[in-house]
Amino acid sequence: MTAVLEAHGLGRRYRRRWALSDCTLKIPAGQVVGLVGPNGAGKTTLLHLAVGLLQPTAGTIEVLGDRPAASPAQLARVGFVAQDTPTYSGLTVADHLRLGAHLNPGWDARTASDRIERLGLDPRQRAGKLSGGQRAQLALTLALAKKPGLLILDEPVASLDPLARREFLQSLMEAVVDQGLSVVLSSHLVADLERACDYLIVLIDSRVQISGEVDHLLGTHHLLTGPRRDPARLPEGQQVISASHTDRQTTLTVRSEGPIHDPAWVVSKIGLEDLVLAYMSRTVGAERRPALEVQR
Amino acid sequence: MIEFHLDAHSGVAPYLQLIHQVRQALRLDLLSEGDQLPTVKDVVGRLAINPNTVLKAYRELEYEGLVAARPGLGTFVTRTLGDGSPATIAPLRRELQRWLAKARRTGLDDESIEALMLTTFRSATEGEENIA
Numbered sequence: 001m002t003a004v005l006e007a008h009g010l011g012r013r014y015r016r017r018w019a020l021s022d023c024t025l026k027i028p029a030g031q032v033v034g035l036v037g038p039n040g041a042g043k044t045t046l047l048h049l050a051v052g053l054l055q056p057t058a059g060t061i062e063v064l065g066d067r068p069a070a071s072p073a074q075l076a077r078v079g080f081v082a083q084d085t086p087t088y089s090g091l092t093v094a095d096h097l098r099l100g101a102h103l104n105p106g107w108d109a110r111t112a113s114d115r116i117e118r119l120g121l122d123p124r125q126r127a128g129k130l131s132g133g134q135r136a137q138l139a140l141t142l143a144l145a146k147k148p149g150l151l152i153l154d155e156p157v158a159s160l161d162p163l164a165r166r167e168f169l170q171s172l173m174e175a176v177v178d179q180g181l182s183v184v185l186s187s188h189l190v191a192d193l194e195r196a197c198d199y200l201i202v203l204i205d206s207r208v209q210i211s212g213e214v215d216h217l218l219g220t221h222h223l224l225t226g227p228r229r230d231p232a233r234l235p236e237g238q239q240v241i242s243a244s245h246t247d248r249q250t251t252l253t254v255r256s257e258g259p260i261h262d263p264a265w266v267v268s269k270i271g272l273e274d275l276v277l278a279y280m281s282r283t284v285g286a287e288r289r290p291a292l293e294v295q296r
Numbered sequence: 297m298i299e300f301h302l303d304a305h306s307g308v309a310p311y312l313q314l315i316h317q318v319r320q321a322l323r324l325d326l327l328s329e330g331d332q333l334p335t336v337k338d339v340v341g342r343l344a345i346n347p348n349t350v351l352k353a354y355r356e357l358e359y360e361g362l363v364a365a366r367p368g369l370g371t372f373v374t375r376t377l378g379d380g381s382p383a384t385i386a387p388l389r390r391e392l393q394r395w396l397a398k399a400r401r402t403g404l405d406d407e408s409i410e411a412l413m414l415t416t417f418r419s420a421t422e423g424e425e426n427i428a
Contacts, residue, residue, distance in 0.1 A: 031348075166344050170340070170343075170344040172344075173341065173344055173345065173347060174337055174340060174341045176340070177336055177337045177347045178337070191304075194304070195302070195304075195343065195344055195349075196344060196345065196346055198346045198348045198349070218309070269307060
């Protein structure tokens, strides 16, 4: 399978701080990829590197087989909707479509006008007068009408109310079916991405903690509860992601390719949100929780 | 035509929920042979889920022989689920009722009975899966 995005040892430094370090990724085509992590984790930096708005300090990145923004052809194949789905508030909806048509060689006017009609947007309306949800849909329309092979969206639903959020993701998923495009979208909320994405990248503290197909991630992570014991004594191949203890009980989130056979553990499935939280607590744990005892 | 819905908190994978709802609709005669399932675009447009989730569910149903995809037209039901005939269900229900009465006599409350059924059911199904 071809990769839509491939990064090796990718890093970006702002002055003395690394916003992204040692990022190695290979995202297969035809998937909807969720990039999730807390605010300030480096999500926007990674996305800006992917569209060529930033240059790497270290390592390499290729998008659709070429360096980001390497040529007009490469630019035409990647759609980008920046954080908070920006539009020009003084321009009307129709102005936005005209602008899109002028700036993009592969512009599909039909797709654009059909979408605007289906959304019930008035072409004469200024973007500044639109609701947040409508503005987001307008930004999405512009990105889709340039017919990209890969669409990158930075926190597209963060500022939307739940209904607008749902509607935005609905039209995004419909576009995936219609246009067969690959999508990378970021969010600091797993719940936003849970249904829409089939591939997940967890980015915390400027580092990729884990990435892979959602089904695979859910199948290889388990929640174990049992009598208290030292997580360091687990069999090989079982990696502890997070651990918490009471004086009697131990609860672990464990990553393991094989099944857990130890009868002392009650093994349960883990949801995507808990999985991401387990990775988050791990990085917090490394800094702030030196000893196991402190966690009680 | 049926409409799918998803329970985000059930812990059951979305594609399994879709499969379950089709099977359930077949059992309840909401779907019968020749009926069309919603198109992938309809489902993702309604539930805001990943298209591959729907494709996976439909593939699985096709593999089970319950539906068939007709290119360019959609996915259609090819047979009904025949395991629901009253003749087979009635005796099973009677047996279950006898068992329930027995469980109550031993002093188990409804919650404990339900838990017992569920854990037994799960371990039995898991056992089958391991063999298969």
